[in-house]
Amino acid sequence: GENVGLHLPTLSVQEGDNSIINCAYSNSASDYFIWYKQESGKGPQFIIDIRSNMDKRQGQRVTVLLNKTVKHLSLQIAATQPGDSAVYFCAETPIGAAGNKLTFGGGTRVLVKP
Amino acid sequence: DAGITQSPRHKVTETGTPVTLRCHQTENHRYMYWYRQDPGHGLRLIHYSYGVKDTDKGEVSDGYSVSRSKTEDFLLTLESATSSQTSVYFCAIRGSGNTGELFFGEGSRLTVL
Numbered sequence: 300g301e302n303v304g305l306h307l308p309t310l311s312v313q314e315g316d317n318s319i320i321n322c323a324y325s326n327s328a329s330d331y332f333i334w335y336k337q338e339s340g341k342g343p344q345f346i347i348d349i350r351s352n353m354d355k356r357q358g359q360r361v362t363v364l365l366n367k368t369v370k371h372l373s374l375q376i377a378a379t380q381p382g383d384s385a386v387y388f389c390a391e392t393p394i395g396a397a398g399n400k401l402t403f404g405g406g407t408r409v410l411v412k413p
Numbered sequence: 414d415a416g417i418t419q420s421p422r423h424k425v426t427e428t429g430t431p432v433t434l435r436c437h438q439t440e441n442h443r444y445m446y447w448y449r450q451d452p453g454h455g456l457r458l459i460h461y462s463y464g465v466k467d468t469d470k471g472e473v474s475d476g477y478s479v480s481r482s483k484t485e486d487f488l489l490t491l492e493s494a495t496s497s498q499t500s501v502y503f504c505a506i507r508g509s510g511n512t513g514e515l516f517f518g519e520g521s522r523l524t525v526l
Contacts, residue, residue: 333514333515340519340520341519341520342503342505342517342518342519342520343456343503343517344517345514345515345516348514388455388456390456390515400446400458400461400471401458401515402458403455403456403457404455405453405454405455406455
């Protein structure tokens, strides 16, 4: 866990339970959102994305929900597994913005208990 | 695998010395990025490039310069390293779709003593 340090909010979840990770964003102009997973000693990995014209998108065991009214994004992981233990980041950008620069949230650490 | 290689993966240096980190990609992507990651700050953009010789600043560009003389390589240089630049540095490339997802390298841990 050297890459993200000691001050992250942590979600502790029992293996097999569902996890919900929340993210608040601040830029009203953002219309594209991504969730990344980062395991210890590795770079962030893309999990799932959503555009602002949707409020829900599902992937394999993951669902992203977007509430533009309150600028809130969540990631739901079904049947959490030990391999889901990682730090999860949300990221946002306005599509078409110069350079498509992503702005990242601070991250949430998920610990899966066997 | 987005074909991104960062080097060196680990480096320890002394304050005041120059340091260059290299990001190499094999898939001819136009956009490349350098981020730093620190406890309490998440990932912050340093510089990015939108083509050969075309670069722009991110939110934490002070003390850093970049160069992109060919598509596959994006170099990050610390002209005179300081202890505040101790961090993990990630290179990223933008995927070829029309959205904005980034694919990251494995990171370069830099320690400035």
